[in-house]
Amino acid sequence: MNESRNPVELFEEKAKAVSALVTRVASMREAVAYALDVCDTKQACQLLVSGCSEPLSEKGQALCETKQQKVIAAPGLPPELFAELEAGARERGVLCVEKGMREHLGGVDIGFTLVDFGIAETGTLVINSNSEELRLATMIAEFHVAVLSRSKIRETSRDLEAELAALTSVQPSYTAFVTGASRTADIERVLALGVHGPLELHILLLED
Amino acid sequence: MQHAKNLKEYRAELREALGDEFLRQAMDKFARFYPGARARAFAGMDVDGLIHEIAEAKDKAAARMDELYEAFKAKAEAAGVVVHLARTAREANEIIAAIAKENEVKRIVKSKSMTAEEIHLNHHLEAEGYEVTETDLGEWIIQLRGEGPTHMVMPAIHLSRYQVADLFSEVTHQKQEVDIEKLVKVARRELRPRYIEAEMGISGANMAVVETGAIGIVTNEGNARLVTTLPRVHVALMGLDKLTPTLAEGLRVLRVLPRNATGQAISSYVTWINGRNECASSPDGKKIMHIVFLDNGRSALARDPLFSQVLRCVRCGACANVCPVYRLVGGHRYGHIYIGAIGLILTYFFHGRDKAKNLVQNCINCGACKAVCAAGIDLPMLIKEIHARILDEEGHSAPSTLLAAVLKNRKLFHTLLRSAKLAQKPLASGGYIRHLPMLLAKDQGFRTLPAIAAKPFRDLWPRIRPETKSPRYRVGLFSGCVQDFVYPEQCVAAVNVVAGKGAALDFPLDQSCCGLPVVMMGEIEAAREVARQNIRALDPGKYDYILTLCASCASHLKHGYLKLLGDDPAWAVKVRQFADKVIDFSSFAHDVLKLGPEDFRKDGGSVTYHAPCHLCRGLGVKDAPRDLLRDAGLDYKPSEEEEVCCGFGGTFSMKFPELSAELLAKKLEHAEATGAQTLVTDCPGCVMQLRGGLEKKGSSMRVKHMAEILAQQIK
Numbered sequence: 001m002n003e004s005r006n007p008v009e010l011f012e013e014k015a016k017a018v019s020a021l022v023t024r025v026a027s028m029r030e031a032v033a034y035a036l037d038v039c040d041t042k043q044a045c046q047l048l049v050s051g052c053s054e055p056l057s058e059k060g061q062a063l064c065e066t067k068q069q070k071v072i073a074a075p076g077l078p079p080e081l082f083a084e085l086e087a088g089a090r091e092r093g094v095l096c097v098e099k100g101m102r103e104h105l106g107g108v109d110i111g112f113t114l115v116d117f118g119i120a121e122t123g124t125l126v127i128n129s130n131s132e133e134l135r136l137a138t139m140i141a142e143f144h145v146a147v148l149s150r151s152k153i154r155e156t157s158r159d160l161e162a163e164l165a166a167l168t169s170v171q172p173s174y175t176a177f178v179t180g181a182s183r184t185a186d187i188e189r190v191l192a193l194g195v196h197g198p199l200e201l202h203i204l205l206l207e208d
Numbered sequence: 209m210q211h212a213k214n215l216k217e218y219r220a221e222l223r224e225a226l227g228d229e230f231l232r233q234a235m236d237k238f239a240r241f242y243p244g245a246r247a248r249a250f251a252g253m254d255v256d257g258l259i260h261e262i263a264e265a266k267d268k269a270a271a272r273m274d275e276l277y278e279a280f281k282a283k284a285e286a287a288g289v290v291v292h293l294a295r296t297a298r299e300a301n302e303i304i305a306a307i308a309k310e311n312e313v314k315r316i317v318k319s320k321s322m323t324a325e326e327i328h329l330n331h332h333l334e335a336e337g338y339e340v341t342e343t344d345l346g347e348w349i350i351q352l353r354g355e356g357p358t359h360m361v362m363p364a365i366h367l368s369r370y371q372v373a374d375l376f377s378e379v380t381h382q383k384q385e386v387d388i389e390k391l392v393k394v395a396r397r398e399l400r401p402r403y404i405e406a407e408m409g410i411s412g413a414n415m416a417v418v419e420t421g422a423i424g425i426v427t428n429e430g431n432a433r434l435v436t437t438l439p440r441v442h443v444a445l446m447g448l449d450k451l452t453p454t455l456a457e458g459l460r461v462l463r464v465l466p467r468n469a470t471g472q473a474i475s476s477y478v479t480w481i482n483g484r485n486e487c488a489s490s491p492d493g494k495k496i497m498h499i500v501f502l503d504n505g506r507s508a509l510a511r512d513p514l515f516s517q518v519l520r521c522v523r524c525g526a527c528a529n530v531c532p533v534y535r536l537v538g539g540h541r542y543g544h545i546y547i548g549a550i551g552l553i554l555t556y557f558f559h560g561r562d563k564a565k566n567l568v569q570n571c572i573n574c575g576a577c578k579a580v581c582a583a584g585i586d587l588p589m590l591i592k593e594i595h596a597r598i599l600d601e602e603g604h605s606a607p608s609t610l611l612a613a614v615l616k617n618r619k620l621f622h623t624l625l626r627s628a629k630l631a632q633k634p635l636a637s638g639g640y641i642r643h644l645p646m647l648l649a650k651d652q653g654f655r656t657l658p659a660i661a662a663k664p665f666r667d668l669w670p671r672i673r674p675e676t677k678s679p680r681y682r683v684g685l686f687s688g689c690v691q692d693f694v695y696p697e698q699c700v701a702a703v704n705v706v707a708g709k710g711a712a713l714d715f716p717l718d719q720s721c722c723g724l725p726v727v728m729m730g731e732i733e734a735a736r737e738v739a740r741q742n743i744r745a746l747d748p749g750k751y752d753y754i755l756t757l758c759a760s761c762a763s764h765l766k767h768g769y770l771k772l773l774g775d776d777p778a779w780a781v782k783v784r785q786f787a788d789k790v791i792d793f794s795s796f797a798h799d800v801l802k803l804g805p806e807d808f809r810k811d812g813g814s815v816t817y818h819a820p821c822h823l824c825r826g827l828g829v830k831d832a833p834r835d836l837l838r839d840a841g842l843d844y845k846p847s848e849e850e851e852v853c854c855g856f857g858g859t860f861s862m863k864f865p866e867l868s869a870e871l872l873a874k875k876l877e878h879a880e881a882t883g884a885q886t887l888v889t890d891c892p893g894c895v896m897q898l899r900g901g902l903e904k905k906g907s908s909m910r911v912k913h914m915a916e917i918l919a920q921q922i923k
Contacts, residue, residue, distance in 0.1 A: 014473065051393035055382030060397045063404070102488055105404050105438075122474040132437065132486040139433050157459045165455045169420040171287035172483030172494070174437075179474050182430040184392060186346035186364050187372050189238060192392040195345055196399065197430035197477075 007120040007153045015123030018180030020201045028081055031204045035112045035145045036088045045070040045094055049107035049142055050199055066106035070094040074112040075133035101136035111141030117160055118153035124179040128167055135174060144198040149208045209356050210544045210563040218566035223866055225537040230368050239535045245471025258464055263584040265457050266520035270510040276418050276451040283421035287483025289497045297327035300502050304443055305336045307498050311441045313407040319432035320344040321412025322523055323445050323502055325545045326558055341402045343431040345395050358539030360525030361469045366538050409435035413446040415458045422482035424458055426475045433479055440490040443498045448506045449519040461522055468582040469524040505557050520583035521550050527577035527587055532853045533570055536870050549577035549587035556594045568595040572857035574821035596730035612734035618720035625693045629660035654869035655900030658694050665696035669715045672703060679712030684751040688758040689721045690892040701919035702757055702793060709801045718745035722761040728859050739769045748785040757793045757915055759891035763826030766790040792823055794890055794914055798832035808921040810841040816884040819851040820891035833890055833914055840921040845882040856897035872901045886910045888917050
């Protein structure tokens with residue numbers, strides 16, 4: 001980079017450039033409210049997940065039918081935060097789970113997770129995904145809502161080298177860099193989001 | 209995939225590809241999109257510095273491949289991973305099949321791996337009775353069609369949405385709409401059950417980091433994350449060249465790979481996996497994990513002083529993205545498994561001479577791949593070297609041996625050129641050969657070819673030799689054969705421009721062809737002999753500059769000679785001195801003589817420019833010619849894709865006239881679209897191609913060498 005920029009602003013710009021939706025939030029409570037709001041008003045939560053309205057093979061259709069309710073998956077949250085999310089979800093008639101992701105492989109509506117670090121120059125989230133539940137929640141979900149503390153954002157991957165070395169040296173470990181939604185351009189180079197993973201990535205930048 | 213048995217069959221395949229309208233459009237669209245996207249992705253970064261660091265680090269890693277392997281193995285095995293080393297493709301296939309068997313696997317899901325393509329892993333596993341599903345969308349599509357990839361990172365770039373809709377209709381037994389968004393969602397839902405059912409996932413890997421013990425996988429779709437999470441067994445397959453000593457080096461590759469591949473700052477997902485992670489479907493709750501390293505000739509390559517650099521390749525596919533030939537014919541005709549420039553090379557080492565022998569001739573030597581390579585691999589040079597080796601292995605063809613013999617003997621060569629002038633007499637009219645006998649000019653109808661000049665430059669020289677009093681520079685002029693025997697007027701023009709500006713010119717008559725044509729034919733010994741003759745003729749001790757008006761000659765004299773003679777103790781110093789003094793005409797006029805607006809007349813009309821490959825990339829000269837045009841009182845109108853090859857490529861245009869014609873047509877279309885009166889370039893080969901094409905189509909646009917347009921404008 002030629003000039004040094006405010007990493008939070010740079011992060012915001014770069015993440016938006018790869019179609020992530022970035023919102024600043026002042027507290028965890030606000031983040032939870034955002035996730036519930038996305039579920040509610042933006043109608044992310046729906047019985048029929050993406051692709052299930054297309055004409056599918058019998059096997060494809062059968063998996064669609066295993067999803068019987070609206071689901072938010074939120075593994076790895078501190079207990080009080082999960083309780084808050086769960087209470088809000090229950091009011092809305094939405095199931096909120098923190099484990100048992102393999103029971104929901106047909107699809108979940110929202111995956112709500114915390115993020116370890118952000119890399120500003122690429123708009124990348126670094127997520128310790130050692131937990132299989134967390135890994136699946138961030139892949140199976142239609143929308144991924146991720147909470148990143150602003151103080152955890154570094155300008156480049158080089159500025160994060162020590163932390164990344166520490167994360168990826170743990171045995172066993174599974175570390176994910178996530179930049180924008182799941183994407184493909186394999187058909188005629190036309191960009192399409194949500195080929196295997198989330199169709200939308202919402203990043204909540206938490207004040208701290 | 210390569211099936212052609214000989215060049216004739218290969219050419220027939222190329223013609224077929226040229227007729228594929230969709231392919232042509234798709235490739236063209238991408239070729240136009242890519243350079244800008246790459247430039248934007250690297251904006252503000254020191255790209256050359258990064259590439260240099262990657263090259264250096266990869267070379268060091270290749271040199272200690274065995275040690276890195278042992279260290280990685282120890283680290284990964286401490287975390288419960290089983291690490292295998294497969295010496296051959298066969299061994300790798302058997303190891304992976306044995307892992308499947310021992311774990312009672314029936315169904316396998318795969319994420320994208322070029323290494324798996326290299327060893328035909330799917331064929332082997334399917335023959336052993338396993339059900340294998342590719343999960344990368346492009347790979348799944350080509351798997352369903354029973355094809356190989358046509359691009360390293362965009363395997364299905366050759367297919368249309370209509371073809372995909374038909375294919376998915378078959379797979380789902382449901383009529384699918386021709387709508388990309390919807391087709392992608394269908395794939396999402398159809399592949400999801402496959403991940404869930406599979407007992408084993410196979411992935412590739414972009415790096416294996418020795419200091420951490422983790423492997424790194426770069427994807428956009430996220431399929432690798434599901435492949436490595438849901439099934440109880442994970443096998444990662446990668447070449448030994450993916451061993452990376454430190455995470456810092458891995459992160460550096462990551463800064464370049466996606467930017468160079470698709471113009472993305474980073475791919476959507478990068479996944480680092482270290483050891484046996486949580487896995488609920490495994491009996492003990494932990495993933496059964498195997499890593500298979502493939503040698504398949506890599507450790508032999510690592511020990512080769514010349515070819516070890518191919519192990520630097522990070523598989524970004526950029527060499528295909530910018531290749532003008534790939535752009536015309538697509539990946540199925542421009543590689544076997546690996547495609548693009550690196551594919552031509554890897555095919556020889558991984559899949560054998562038979563698959564590579566036609567491919568390596570289909571390089572036009574424009575250098576676009578070398579200029580864009582993420583690891584600074586000298587791809588065109590290696591392709592030519594392989595061509596030469598195949599000739600040595602299979603025997604040189606009669607025309608090639610004949611050309612080599614003739615070029616080695618300057619007097620014979622020049623006598624033949626002079627007698628060619630006599631032979632063509634009844635055929636030439638107005639300077640163009642109108643009716644070349646078919647024998648000489650097979651499929652050359654797309655352009656007129658020039659006649660041999662009445663008097664070569666060497667015969668004109670004694671008469672026009674200028675006297676320069678108290679010269680500032682002593683300059684040896686190297687004409688090259690085309691300007692000596694076909695376009696002597698270009699050299700005369702150069703003499704007129706240079707003479708009054710303080711340069712004392714000399715034109716030693718013992719100089720001969722620069723030797724590039726024999727390099728292109730794979731005749732390396734003849735190329736060395738010709739190089740020695742020219743260095744003897746133009747002794748660098750006598751001159752400040754060795755000036756040439758031919759971009760191809762200049763690039764070959766400057767870089768090619770060093771490669772040919774640099775390691776020969778008897779010639780090393782002289783060839784280095786020689787190379788240091790070689791300069792192209794535009795740089796000499798602009799940078800040395802410092803010609804500026806005050807030296808030229810105004811109102812010289814409108815011009816556009818074609819940048820010869822060997823000037824803009826071969827010598828890195830980009831600004832001097834364009835500045836000269838503006839300074840020389842000309843209205844310079846830049847054209848689109850000014851630095852893309854015109855399709856000449858010397859012997860290439862004789863061997864692959866269909867491809868040459870297509871490249872020329874595109875070039876002329878861009879030039880004419882500027883509305884300029886004159887097309888200027890810096891190389892007689894390009895002049896021959898461009899002028900021949902314009903003449904053939906009856907265009908009013910004129911072609912001039914830079915020396916000619918400057919001679920016209922100089923005061």
